[in-house]
Amino acid sequence: MATATTRNNYLDENQSRFIEQLLEWLAIPSISTLPEHKDDVRRAADWVRDKLVAMGFPEAKTIATEGHPLVYGQWLIDNKRPTLLFYGHYDVQPVDPIDEWQTPPFQPTIRDGNIYCRGASDDKAQIMLVLAALEAWIKVDGALPLNIKILLEGEEEAGGASIARYVQENPEFLRADAVLICDTHMVHPKQPSLVTGLRGVLYTELAVSGAKTDLHSGSYGGVAPNPIHALCILISRLKGEDGVIQIPELAAAIPIPSAAEELFWQEDPLHAKEALCTEMGVEELVGEKEYPALERIGLRPALEVHGIRGGFTGTGAKTVIPASAIAKVSLRLPAGLEPNEVFAWLEKAVDEKIPGGHKVRLSNLHSGKGFYIEHDNRYIRAAAEALESAYGTAPVFMREGGSIPIAALFDTVLKTPVVLMGFGLPDDNIHAPNEKFSINQFNKGTKTVADFLGRLTSG
Amino acid sequence: MATATTRNNYLDENQSRFIEQLLEWLAIPSISTLPEHKDDVRRAADWVRDKLVAMGFPEAKTIATEGHPLVYGQWLIDNKRPTLLFYGHYDVQPVDPIDEWQTPPFQPTIRDGNIYCRGASDDKAQIMLVLAALEAWIKVDGALPLNIKILLEGEEEAGGASIARYVQENPEFLRADAVLICDTHMVHPKQPSLVTGLRGVLYTELAVSGAKTDLHSGSYGGVAPNPIHALCILISRLKGEDGVIQIPELAAAIPIPSAAEELFWQEDPLHAKEALCTEMGVEELVGEKEYPALERIGLRPALEVHGIRGGFTGTGAKTVIPASAIAKVSLRLPAGLEPNEVFAWLEKAVDEKIPGGHKVRLSNLHSGKGFYIEHDNRYIRAAAEALESAYGTAPVFMREGGSIPIAALFDTVLKTPVVLMGFGLPDDNIHAPNEKFSINQFNKGTKTVADFLGRLTSG
Numbered sequence: 058m059a060t061a062t063t064r065n066n067y068l069d070e071n072q073s074r075f076i077e078q079l080l081e082w083l084a085i086p087s088i089s090t091l092p093e094h095k096d097d098v099r100r101a102a103d104w105v106r107d108k109l110v111a112m113g114f115p116e117a118k119t120i121a122t123e124g125h126p127l128v129y130g131q132w133l134i135d136n137k138r139p140t141l142l143f144y145g146h147y148d149v150q151p152v153d154p155i156d157e158w159q160t161p162p163f164q165p166t167i168r169d170g171n172i173y174c175r176g177a178s179d180d181k182a183q184i185m186l187v188l189a190a191l192e193a194w195i196k197v198d199g200a201l202p203l204n205i206k207i208l209l210e211g212e213e214e215a216g217g218a219s220i221a222r223y224v225q226e227n228p229e230f231l232r233a234d235a236v237l238i239c240d241t242h243m244v245h246p247k248q249p250s251l252v253t254g255l256r257g258v259l260y261t262e263l264a265v266s267g268a269k270t271d272l273h274s275g276s277y278g279g280v281a282p283n284p285i286h287a288l289c290i291l292i293s294r295l296k297g298e299d300g301v302i303q304i305p306e307l308a309a310a311i312p313i314p315s316a317a318e319e320l321f322w323q324e325d326p327l328h329a330k331e332a333l334c335t336e337m338g339v340e341e342l343v344g345e346k347e348y349p350a351l352e353r354i355g356l357r358p359a360l361e362v363h364g365i366r367g368g369f370t371g372t373g374a375k376t377v378i379p380a381s382a383i384a385k386v387s388l389r390l391p392a393g394l395e396p397n398e399v400f401a402w403l404e405k406a407v408d409e410k411i412p413g414g415h416k417v418r419l420s421n422l423h424s425g426k427g428f429y430i431e432h433d434n435r436y437i438r439a440a441a442e443a444l445e446s447a448y449g450t451a452p453v454f455m456r457e458g459g460s461i462p463i464a465a466l467f468d469t470v471l472k473t474p475v476v477l478m479g480f481g482l483p484d485d486n487i488h489a490p491n492e493k494f495s496i497n498q499f500n501k502g503t504k505t506v507a508d509f510l511g512r513l514t515s516g
Numbered sequence: 517m518a519t520a521t522t523r524n525n526y527l528d529e530n531q532s533r534f535i536e537q538l539l540e541w542l543a544i545p546s547i548s549t550l551p552e553h554k555d556d557v558r559r560a561a562d563w564v565r566d567k568l569v570a571m572g573f574p575e576a577k578t579i580a581t582e583g584h585p586l587v588y589g590q591w592l593i594d595n596k597r598p599t600l601l602f603y604g605h606y607d608v609q610p611v612d613p614i615d616e617w618q619t620p621p622f623q624p625t626i627r628d629g630n631i632y633c634r635g636a637s638d639d640k641a642q643i644m645l646v647l648a649a650l651e652a653w654i655k656v657d658g659a660l661p662l663n664i665k666i667l668l669e670g671e672e673e674a675g676g677a678s679i680a681r682y683v684q685e686n687p688e689f690l691r692a693d694a695v696l697i698c699d700t701h702m703v704h705p706k707q708p709s710l711v712t713g714l715r716g717v718l719y720t721e722l723a724v725s726g727a728k729t730d731l732h733s734g735s736y737g738g739v740a741p742n743p744i745h746a747l748c749i750l751i752s753r754l755k756g757e758d759g760v761i762q763i764p765e766l767a768a769a770i771p772i773p774s775a776a777e778e779l780f781w782q783e784d785p786l787h788a789k790e791a792l793c794t795e796m797g798v799e800e801l802v803g804e805k806e807y808p809a810l811e812r813i814g815l816r817p818a819l820e821v822h823g824i825r826g827g828f829t830g831t832g833a834k835t836v837i838p839a840s841a842i843a844k845v846s847l848r849l850p851a852g853l854e855p856n857e858v859f860a861w862l863e864k865a866v867d868e869k870i871p872g873g874h875k876v877r878l879s880n881l882h883s884g885k886g887f888y889i890e891h892d893n894r895y896i897r898a899a900a901e902a903l904e905s906a907y908g909t910a911p912v913f914m915r916e917g918g919s920i921p922i923a924a925l926f927d928t929v930l931k932t933p934v935v936l937m938g939f940g941l942p943d944d945n946i947h948a949p950n951e952k953f954s955i956n957q958f959n960k961g962t963k964t965v966a967d968f969l970g971r972l973t974s975g
Contacts, residue, residue: 090832151834154730215832242735256734260833269797271613271948275715275918276701278848279759279818280792280801280809285843286821289748290757298871300738305946338728342739343873350739359738362745363836364827369844372718373549373674374881375610376846377822377947384744385790385828387835389737412757414802422833459734488836491728 058202061446061508064193068503071189076496076505077170078108080165083174089125089148089215098211101147101170103124103210105184107211112192114207122219125211133166133204139513140204142233142473145240146213146462147186149176150488157490177494178485183239183408184209186480186499190506202514206233210463216260216423217462224466226238235436235513236467239502241457241479242328246498249505251437252477254355254456255289255425255464259391259399260363263288263407264383264418272378284382287415292384294410302343302388302409306402307358307420311391314356318456322349327453329354355456359389385422389458392465396424425462430474436513440476443509447501471511478509520905520967523652527962530648535631535955536963537567538644539624542633548584548607548674557670560606561585564643564668571651573666581678584670590758591664598665598972601692601932603922604643604699605672609947617951629955636953637944642698643668645939645958649965661973665692665729669922672699675719675882676921683925694895694972695926700916700959701936703786705957708903708964710896711936713814713915714923716849716886718858719822722747722866723842723877731837743841744826746874751843751871755819759803761847762869765861766817770850773815775914781808786912788813795942808930814915818848842883848917855883884921889933895972897934902968906960937968 088094102119109117109130120127125148149513152162152175153337160166165174172182194201210220210233224231241252241408267282274281296302314322330350333342345353353359370376390399400421411417430437432454444452457477464475480502486492546560547553568576568589574974579586581946584607610619611634611839618627624633631641653660654748668691669679683690726741733740755761773781789809792801804812810858812873826841828834849858859880889896891913903911916936923934939961 090830090834092831108945151828151830153828153830157729206723214834258734258835260835267798267802269951270616270940270945272796273918273947274818274820274822275717275848275916276813276942276946277792277796278820278846278917279803279812279816281796281820282798282802283820284692284752285824286755288554289751289821289824292748293752296745333736337726337731337740339726339741339873341873342873343726343741344738353738354735355737359733359741361733361737361740361837362748362827363733363834364838365744365748365824366829366830368821368823369612370823370825370842371550371610371612373842374846375549375673375822375947376717376719378820379823382824385833387733387737387833412802414766414798414800426668457734457746458737459732482736486729487735488732488834491729503733 059197061511064197064507065504067193067197068189068500068507072500075185076187076499079182080172080182082185083165083176084163086163087176087211088151089212090151095293098125098148102128102211105147107483108188109207112188120223122223124219127220127223128209130207132201134412135204138203139234140206141513142206142208142231142236143187143206144236145237146180146210147184147213148211149179150214154490159491171493171497173491173493175492177492178481179487179492180240182494182499183480183502186502187239188507189503190510193503193507194510198244202510206231213372217425220389220463221466224470228471231471233473236473236475238461238464238475238477239479240313240461241477242481242483242485243479244453244455244483245447246482246495248327248450249448250455251440251444251452252457252479253430253437253454254392255428255461256458257392257394257396257425257465258387258462259390259396259403260387260422261403262383262385262420262422264381265411266381266416267414268380271380274376274378277378281378282414283378284415285379287412288367288382288384290412291343291410291417292362292408295406302360303357304402304406307399310394311357312393322352325349329456332483351409354458356391358391360386368435389460390427392427392429394427396426400424412424425460428461428464428468428475434474436474436476439512440478440509443505443512444478446508447505518656520970523656523966524963526656527648527959527966531959534644534648538641539631541640542624542635543622543753544636544671545622546607547610548671549610556582557584557607561587561670564606566646568666571647579682581682583678586679586682587668589666591660592629594663597662598693599665600669600972601665601690601695602646603667603695603697605639605669606643607670607673608638609673610719613949616951619890630952631955632950632952634951636951637940638946638951639699641953641958642939642961645961646698646965648962649969652962652966653969661969667688674883679922680925681930687930688742690930692932695932695934697920697923697934697936698938699920700893701940701942701944703912704939705954706907706940707786707909708907709914710899710903710911711916711938712889712891712896712913713851714887714920715917716851716853716855716884716920717846717921718849718855718883719846719881720862721807721842721881722843722858722878723840725875726838726873730839733835733837734747740837742837743874744838746871747824747826747841747843749871750866750869750876751821752909754865761817761819763861763865766858769853770816771852780889781810784808784810791901791942797910807973813917815850817850818917819845821845829854849886851888853886855885859883884919885924887920887923887927887934893933895933898971899937899968902964902971903937904966906964
């Protein structure tokens, strides 16, 4: 077995080639939620399958689904060695508001040590850095240090239905000793972190209707149902200025954290609160002020409105009372909760809180369970050691606010420990204009993953 | 002087020609609020100026303004006779939501005795029926029965700034004994009505902002400002489910109606409440249930949200917390209130009610004063007699909920009594898809106006 230094040298020497390939992949606008990008999503799948073939994977293929294809690669070297299943997603978020991008969202651009492109941090660069780490083993040591299965999906930003079905139907085929996911971020460029918890998500659409047609506000203003107004009242009743979600069943279901975790949140040694304020450009956090910032993001449920639309919003004025209005509303859920059960609670709350004279319909657009792994799991320890070796600092254990439903699925269906070791940074602007990924993080990430693979074999 | 019957026969015989011309005018999409329709607005102005020329008006011209042109026509026959100033507007509302139109909005279509087209009822057909009445006098009697001034604007749906300036700068030139406006509707096809009151309007835009950029709701949900949510809370605080507007200065400024008017509203002999429910397709009115329907529309202020926009509302899901959101919000105001003063009250309420951690900006998009005329005014009496003659039923006196700021302006600047005699019907869908105007109302309208003109001379 070669030394870590040799592999690290290989990774440094070949970095510009890895980046070049990444830019080529990033330029494919694989937006999974927009039907007009279906072919682009397919191209992005083919691209990474071809990359696996070029790396020498004996098995590398796309798998057709009812939605976008999965990409599967497998290189089994020795059934006495452990097997690692690596998961990632090659699809990306939509790009609007497009006007706010400094460079076009699918024209990958390097500025100030970062790669700017939709999908850079979430999740193409983080897949590419794992492929680079694998290549280092193949080229420097002549072989991978353990058995590798790679499963990439193209619907992570669109609910992930196809991979969920595939995992449920093929647990034996996907069997592994651990799962690696690089789709999260570190708390700080100098402070590595491992994600040991993720919130679940329930994403819904609220549609409110009133009169049978649009009305003139002069003739009907003061007596008419107004679906926009009713939607506003409903939303303000679901969560008021104090940030407390008014769903009693949900409030009762929030789990109790460990004393150590509670202390870490209270003390906030990483100054998460100040960091969040700086990232958002605000002076104060909004919401449940009595809870620490990290607890609110990692454990507490959150209700957020992502979009609202109704009536006339063009230039100028139109004195209309519209017949309908819609909003996209999600709940982030503590680990352990079943989104479908929460949907029923939300539905009940919505029916109770909608102002009289209006109809409301709640649709479940997608959902995923939360996730939690104990800090002393052996794969978590291996990851922690690899991070400490690369960054010179032991990682902190974080509960992330984001949702990776597939992590919960691997956990509950495959019953395999999941290591969430991400190399994004808090200011990566994921899901927003000017998404980027740090080239320095790319480099450190390749080395950390290469080291982690070695520790799994020797462990 | 020919008899009313002769003129009515002329109006019947020539009706199809009037309608044909009207359809030609309606086909011009003179949407005043959309810059891309500037030339269409101009064409609609030229069209009606040419019509006045063809009718023999010795003076007929367009008058350039900073916005869309005014059209002015004048035919002074005898300075011992009274002078009537006729006002109308040739501009129309935008057409969205376009999908809900049964036939294209600017393809005038006759179905079931109605002309369907954007601008049919509001206000082109109502101008055309006055022109037809004038033509009947010119052709049958050889001359108009009194001096006529015609002033048409192209910005009624866009705030009416240009005509307001013109009227304020030219009160002498526009001097008249009475003003006729046909831009309202009757309560029922068999029950004529005269509008003796109009609410004023204050149309504003609320813009709320939060973080410096769009945020991912996973990473920031629960601690971030959410401008959509803040806007919802703000709107629900300005007016809750009880329909009461939470602006104390406004509540204190609502005028006291006469006992007779109060009784008419309480008794509601025309079953306005049921009619409103039917028109809207609802079972109950929404809002201040303790007040009669007609009082709520005619006298009480109304706060309505016309449009709201923020975040992602496309197909599928995007887990974004947007950096900003906007809403269009108007107040309908009782006669006598000064909109600029009300704007200051609203601004104060908005600043008080916006949830912490968010910035809000309120813009005044346009405004107009309300209007009220006593029932025993002599021009109102002449109009009432003409309506009773044409419909066989005495008209009722109504306060309309809509706003015609120009009526207030004629009232306060020219100090001229304003007769609001409209021939629209409650189901004309003005400002909504499938706007229409009844051909039967067109016919009766031409005869009523011709009769009214005669009564002004003989009175």
